[in-house]
Amino acid sequence: MDTTIKIVKYELNDVLRSKWVAYYGLFFLVLTEGLLRFSGANVKALLSLVNVVLLLIPLVSILFGTMYLYNAREFVEMLLAQPVNRRSLFAGMFSGLALPLAMSFAAGVALPFLMRGGAGAGTGALLMLLVTGVWLTLIFVALAFLIATAFVDRVKGLGTAIILWLFFTVIYDGGVLLFLGAFSDYPLDKPVLALMMLNPVDLTRVALLMNFDVSALMGYTGAVFRQFFGSGLGLAVAFGMLGIWLAVPLYAGLRLFEKRDF
Amino acid sequence: MRAKHVLPVVLILVLVSSCAGARAQDLVVGPGGSVTTLTEALASAHPGDRIVIRAGVYREPTLVVDKPLTLVGEPGAILDGQGDRQIMTILADGVTVRGLTFRNVGVSYVEDRAGIKVKEARDCLIEGNRFENTFFAVYLAQTADCRVADNEMIGTYTREAASGNGIHLWYCKNITIEHNRIHGHRDGIYMEFVEDSLIRGNESRNNLRYGLHFMFSDRCRYEGNSFRENRAGVAVMYTDQVEMIGNTFERNWGGASYGLLLKEIRDSRVEGNRFVENTTGVYAESVNRTTVGNNVFEGNGWAVKLMSSSQDNRFFRNNFIGNSFDVSTSSRRSSSTFEENYWDRYEGYDLDRDGFGDVPFHPVRLFSLIVEQNEPALVLMRSLFIDLLDAAERVFPVLTPETLVDARPKMKPYPDRPSGALFSTTARPNHD
Numbered sequence: 001m002d003t004t005i006k007i008v009k010y011e012l013n014d015v016l017r018s019k020w021v022a023y024y025g026l027f028f029l030v031l032t033e034g035l036l037r038f039s040g041a042n043v044k045a046l047l048s049l050v051n052v053v054l055l056l057i058p059l060v061s062i063l064f065g066t067m068y069l070y071n072a073r074e075f076v077e078m079l080l081a082q083p084v085n086r087r088s089l090f091a092g093m094f095s096g097l098a099l100p101l102a103m104s105f106a107a108g109v110a111l112p113f114l115m116r117g118g119a120g121a122g123t124g125a126l127l128m129l130l131v132t133g134v135w136l137t138l139i140f141v142a143l144a145f146l147i148a149t150a151f152v153d154r155v156k157g158l159g160t161a162i163i164l165w166l167f168f169t170v171i172y173d174g175g176v177l178l179f180l181g182a183f184s185d186y187p188l189d190k191p192v193l194a195l196m197m198l199n200p201v202d203l204t205r206v207a208l209l210m211n212f213d214v215s216a217l218m219g220y221t222g223a224v225f226r227q228f229f230g231s232g233l234g235l236a237v238a239f240g241m242l243g244i245w246l247a248v249p250l251y252a253g254l255r256l257f258e259k260r261d262f
Numbered sequence: 263m264r265a266k267h268v269l270p271v272v273l274i275l276v277l278v279s280s281c282a283g284a285r286a287q288d289l290v291v292g293p294g295g296s297v298t299t300l301t302e303a304l305a306s307a308h309p310g311d312r313i314v315i316r317a318g319v320y321r322e323p324t325l326v327v328d329k330p331l332t333l334v335g336e337p338g339a340i341l342d343g344q345g346d347r348q349i350m351t352i353l354a355d356g357v358t359v360r361g362l363t364f365r366n367v368g369v370s371y372v373e374d375r376a377g378i379k380v381k382e383a384r385d386c387l388i389e390g391n392r393f394e395n396t397f398f399a400v401y402l403a404q405t406a407d408c409r410v411a412d413n414e415m416i417g418t419y420t421r422e423a424a425s426g427n428g429i430h431l432w433y434c435k436n437i438t439i440e441h442n443r444i445h446g447h448r449d450g451i452y453m454e455f456v457e458d459s460l461i462r463g464n465e466s467r468n469n470l471r472y473g474l475h476f477m478f479s480d481r482c483r484y485e486g487n488s489f490r491e492n493r494a495g496v497a498v499m500y501t502d503q504v505e506m507i508g509n510t511f512e513r514n515w516g517g518a519s520y521g522l523l524l525k526e527i528r529d530s531r532v533e534g535n536r537f538v539e540n541t542t543g544v545y546a547e548s549v550n551r552t553t554v555g556n557n558v559f560e561g562n563g564w565a566v567k568l569m570s571s572s573q574d575n576r577f578f579r580n581n582f583i584g585n586s587f588d589v590s591t592s593s594r595r596s597s598s599t600f601e602e603n604y605w606d607r608y609e610g611y612d613l614d615r616d617g618f619g620d621v622p623f624h625p626v627r628l629f630s631l632i633v634e635q636n637e638p639a640l641v642l643m644r645s646l647f648i649d650l651l652d653a654a655e656r657v658f659p660v661l662t663p664e665t666l667v668d669a670r671p672k673m674k675p676y677p678d679r680p681s682g683a684l685f686s687t688t689a690r691p692n693h694d
Contacts, residue, residue: 043561043584044606055646173647177632177639184636192638205644213643216563216586219517219541220640226517 004088004095007079011096015068021100024060028108036112042122043212049109049129050208054201057136059165061101065144066161068097070154077262090145090257094250098141102134109133125211132204132242139200139246140165146253149260168201176202189224197237200245207238292316300325300341307331315339315362325350327357335362335391343367348375349396358387365394369424376401376426380408388413395419398426399447406435410442417446422470427452431459439464449475450492453482462486472497473514476504484509495520495540501527508534511543520545521562527552537562543585546572555579558678564590564630568666573597581675582606582625586643589625589666590634596666600625604672612673623671626662628655 015021031052035045069076072093079089110130113119119126144161151157176195180188196202209217210229217229228234289311291303301322303313309329317338324347327333331354339362343349346368350359357380364377377396380386386408392415393399399415402408410429419425428444430452431437437459444450450466450473453459461484466473473489476482476498483505489496495514498504504527511521521540522532525547532554537543543562544554548571555578559565565585566577570593578601582588588605602618610621629648632639642648655662 047584050644051646051649054644170647170650173642173645177642177647180636180639188638192641196641202641202645206641209641209643212584213563213586214515214539216541216643217640219515219519219563220637225638225640 003084004092007084007089007092008096008099011093012100015097015100020064021104024101025104025108028105029111032109033112036116042113042119043125046119046122046125046129047212050205050212053129053133053136054205054208055169057105057133058140058169058201061098061137061140062144062147062161062165063158064101065097065141066148066154066157069093069145069148070157073262080262086258087254090254094141094145098138101141102137105133105137106130125208128208128211132207135242135246136200136204139242139249142246142249142253146249146256149253149256168199172199172202193224193228197241200242203238203241203245207235207242210234287311289313290316291320293318304331324348327352327354329354330356332358332360333362334358334360337361339363340365343375343377343396348373348377348379350378352378352380352383352386355384356386357383358389359391360387360389361391363392363394364396364399367396367398369397369426371423374398374401374426374430376430379403380405384408387411392416393428396426398430399428399444401427401430402432402434402437404433405431405437407437408434409438409440411438411440413442415442415444415447419446419448419470422448425470427475428466428469431456434459438462445469449473450489451475453477453479455479457481460484464488465490467491469493473511474498476501479504483507488512489514489521491515492519494518495523495542497523497525498527499523499525502529504530506530506532506535510536510538511540512536512538514540516541524549524552531555532557536560537565542567545569546575548572550574552576553578556676557581558583559588560584563587567591568596568598569593570595575599576601578602579672579676580604583675587627587630587633590630591626591663591666592634594661594663596663598666600666600668602670602672603668604675605668606675608671608673610671617673618670619673623668624656624659624662624664624666625668626666627652628662631661 032049035048039045113126143164147157147160151160180192196206287308289297289303289307291297291300291313297303299322300315300320304325304327307313312332312334315333315335317336319340319342321342321344327350341349341362341364343366345366349364349367359378367375367377376398377393377400378388379401382404384406388400388410390412393413394416395418400410415428417425425448427449428447428451429439429442433455435457437456439451439461441463443465445468448470450469451461452475454477456479459482464487467490469492471494473492474496478500480502485507486509488510490512492514493516496511514521519541521537521543523545527549528551530552532552533556535557537557537559539561541563543559543565545567547569550572551574553576558581560583562585564587565582566589568589568591570591575598577598580603582603582605584606588607605623605625608619608623610619610623612619628651
């Protein structure tokens with residue numbers, strides 16, 4: 001455990017020194033401030049932020065994560081020559097990267113709201129946005145670590161990362177739409193909810209929808225939907241699945257990392 | 263000759279004096295008094311008398327008021343129907359009922375029992391009463407020139423079939439319904455074949471069906487009412503020249519729930535209203551020559567659903583803010599016009615700085631068509647893929663109606679206007 005903390009400390013220093021994380025946080029700060037200033041309404045600014053969060057956080061997390069691990073290869077090899085547990089090294093590097101990324105996002109978004117004395121009626125939505133944003137960061141850094149450990153070749157790794165991002169944010173939903181069109185004669189409530197569970201970006205989006213578009217969601221006539229979105233059930237299931245989405249890639253990455261021959 | 267004239271003069275004198283006496287007479291009903299039941303008092307009262315009802319619970323057969331009387335309840339005067347019969351029937355003109363509490367009228371599937379039923383009468387005044395579980399609270403049939411004001415109507419009904427309406431009007435004229443609070447009934451206010459009436463400042467919420475249900479009622483006006491959380495919202499149907507002004511339609515949620523459902527409406531005005539967080543703000547089917555202006559649509563699922571059977575309507579100077587869908591329609595053609603509305607989705611620019619965007623805005627999204635055809639697709643809302651589809655469609659409209667367009671979208675939202683200032687500035691319907 002002690003080594004993990006030492007590694008986290010070192011990683012934190014390293015990541016902060018690279019200033020990337022600072023720019024990332026600054027970007028969110030400027031974006032949020034700008035949206036609040038120009039839209040005037042909290043809820044509207046939050047809605048615009050939703051799109052950015054769903055798009056940008058996965059992209060930055062997965063790209064930055066893979067690149068970082070490839071760049072740190074020599075450092076990893078050096079440490080592994082020492083009496084360092086692979087498990088603590090992996091945990092240390094993951095937290096050392098994911099935490100600053102998540103924190104700079106949260107701080108960047110929350111600060112402009114705090115300076116205006118909170119989000120008012122949008123407080124619930126803002127909290128939801130922050131929690132899901134942090135969660136997405138963790139998930140996609142975990143995916144990045146999995147990719148970077150699985151592929152030795154960095155070009156292959158980066159390519160996979162970009163394709164994975166594209167798949168989760170765009171292609172998957174296109175597939176869902178095709179599926180809905182093809183099977184529109186059947187009751188699709190449950191299948192479509194299940195499909196949403198299989199994509200972390202969609203999961204986050206659905207969780208956020210419950211905050212922003214409840215009025216429309218309640219217009220849907222299917223009972224399963226109404227039960228899912230109208231009660232705490234939907235939220236509980238969504239967060240449960242997000243937990244699984246973090247645990248599985250992280251564990252798989254760890255197993256690969258432990259077995260890999262550097 | 264002279265003797266012949268004496269008799270009529272005496273008769274007139276007698277009549278005049280008896281009338282004068284009647285006007286002054288107050289009858290007091292109360293436990294412990296000389297008259298203990300309202301039934302006795304009504305039987306012995308002369309036209310024009312005032313009956314004061316002391317505190318107490320009165321359990322009597324249905325009271326029939328068949329002469330012009332004023333009934334005034336002191337605080338604590340309760341008329342109880344014991345879960346069975348209608349409490350009061352008014353059959354005479356010029357009756358006033360004030361300050362009474364009516365409760366427990368039994369549910370009937372055969373007759374429309376009510377707290378107060380007024381039948382074929384004029385000039386009644388029903389004011390400041392309280393109705394608790396009275397099946398129908400106030401029921402006016404074939405009545406004119408009445409006023410129903412400041413009453414509170416509370417139902418605890420759970421089934422639509424086994425509940426009555428708060429205020430029920432059938433074949434009426436010149437009725438004023440003002441500042442009543444109605445909840446837990448089937449329809450808060452129900453109007454059928456009513457003309458030239460005014461509904462103002464009422465609060466109708468948590469009713470099992472419609473907050474206001476309005477049919478075949480020409481030239482009526484409702485303003486400044488609040489309709490909240492009714493299971494099906496407000497329905498206005500088969501009516502000409504109705505004015506809906508400055509009302510609030512809020513949180514009417516559900517698959518068949520509408521802030522305002524308009525069906526077969528002509529030459530009417532929907533102005534200065536607020537539609538907040540309804541599943542559908544305004545649903546318009548076969549609505550013609552109607553103006554929808556200066557309204558606020560905020561946080562609705564669908565702000566406006568405009569069916570292709572609607573023609574020549576004008577949507578102007580509305581604020582569309584934070585709705586999941588702004589406008590959806592069932593056809594590619596639309597003969598209604600949209601002018602100078604504020605759309606929070608608008609992304610155009612205003613180079614000449616006149617406050618209106620230089621690029622037209624198409625409020626119908628491709629996604630709304632997709633959802634129309636395939637409901638579960640709703641879960642894809644706000645997905646990047648959907649946004650890309652919408653953007654592509656906006657550049658080259660293929661599927662969305664090309665004529666449904668706001669040529670001069672406002673750049674900034676219209677400020678919230680106080681409802682008083684609004685009435686003078688609104689435009690009249692455009693009939694050309």
